[in-house]
Amino acid sequence: MNMDQLKRQAAARALDEVRDGMQLGLGTGSTAKHFIELLGERVAAGLNVIGVPTSEATRADAERCGVPLTTLDEIDHLDLTVDGADEIDPQLNLIKGGGGALLREKIVAAASDRMIVIADDTKWVPTLGRFPLPVEVIPFGLGATRRAIEKAFAQCGVSGQMAVRKAKDGHVFVTDGGHWIVDAQLGRIADPASLAKALSAIPGVVEHGLFIGLASSAVLAGGDGIRVIERR
Numbered sequence: 551m552n553m554d555q556l557k558r559q560a561a562a563r564a565l566d567e568v569r570d571g572m573q574l575g576l577g578t579g580s581t582a583k584h585f586i587e588l589l590g591e592r593v594a595a596g597l598n599v600i601g602v603p604t605s606e607a608t609r610a611d612a613e614r615c616g617v618p619l620t621t622l623d624e625i626d627h628l629d630l631t632v633d634g635a636d637e638i639d640p641q642l643n644l645i646k647g648g649g650g651a652l653l654r655e656k657i658v659a660a661a662s663d664r665m666i667v668i669a670d671d672t673k674w675v676p677t678l679g680r681f682p683l684p685v686e687v688i689p690f691g692l693g694a695t696r697r698a699i700e701k702a703f704a705q706c707g708v709s710g711q712m713a714v715r716k717a718k719d720g721h722v723f724v725t726d727g728g729h730w731i732v733d734a735q736l737g738r739i740a741d742p743a744s745l746a747k748a749l750s751a752i753p754g755v756v757e758h759g760l761f762i763g764l765a766s767s768a769v770l771a772g773g774d775g776i777r778v779i780e781r782r
């Protein structure tokens with residue numbers, strides 16, 4: 551089974567948790583896209599749900615698949631968010647933002663009663679940090695923000711190269727919110743909760759890709775089948 555088939559399997563397993571009438575957070579990325587496509591098939595067959603997309607790309611996918619959409623201004627909570635991740639550790643802390651959608655993803659996950667993370671099992675790691683940590687920043691004053699980020703890294707015992715993310719066309723990547731992303735190659739993040747707190751305290755940092763205590767469960771698809779891990 552190839553990687554894409556594994557992602558679709560994980561998405562299909564998460565779909566089992568969707569009930570009629572649910573208000574759903576719709577994640578971003580190649581794995582979340584499978585979930586949206588499968589959800590669209592269920593909606594076409596009569597399932598009544600409404601979703602909040604976590605990116606403009608997901609909005610377009612959901613519209614294409616016929617999934618009705620709303621906003622967090624029109625509804626007061628979400629029952630369930632289903633989203634992918636770039637890394638998942640045994641405490642179900644995550645690195646997200648490889649696709650640049652971390653800010654809306656975190657707002658949606660935080661507004662949701664439950665968050666199910668769907669992934670192929672290559673995303674499962676003993677310690678976060680191999681995947682570059684995305685930090686979403688305001689372009690104004692970037693030099694000062696980078697120095698503050700370096701200081702936060704040092705305080706939390708991590709270090710590594712930082713680079714402003716570029717799009718495929720070579721221009722700076724701009725998020726749906728109009729911000730930039732700095733990717734930090736940290737290697738190993740021993741205390742993700744402390745690092746998350748330190749980064750959140752920096753004025754030029756809009757959000758970062760550490761999702762601490764947000765995921766309720768993870769569905770991991772691998773060659774040996776599907777594993778569901780619940781947060782303790």
Ligand SMILES: O=C[C@H](O)[C@H](O)[C@H](O)COP(=O)(O)O
Pocket residue numbers: 577578579580581582633634635636645646647648649650651652655
């Ligand atoms: O910004 C993007 C998101 O955090 C994605 O959910 C994450 O990058 C995983 O994407 P994929 O399912 O394509 O590996």
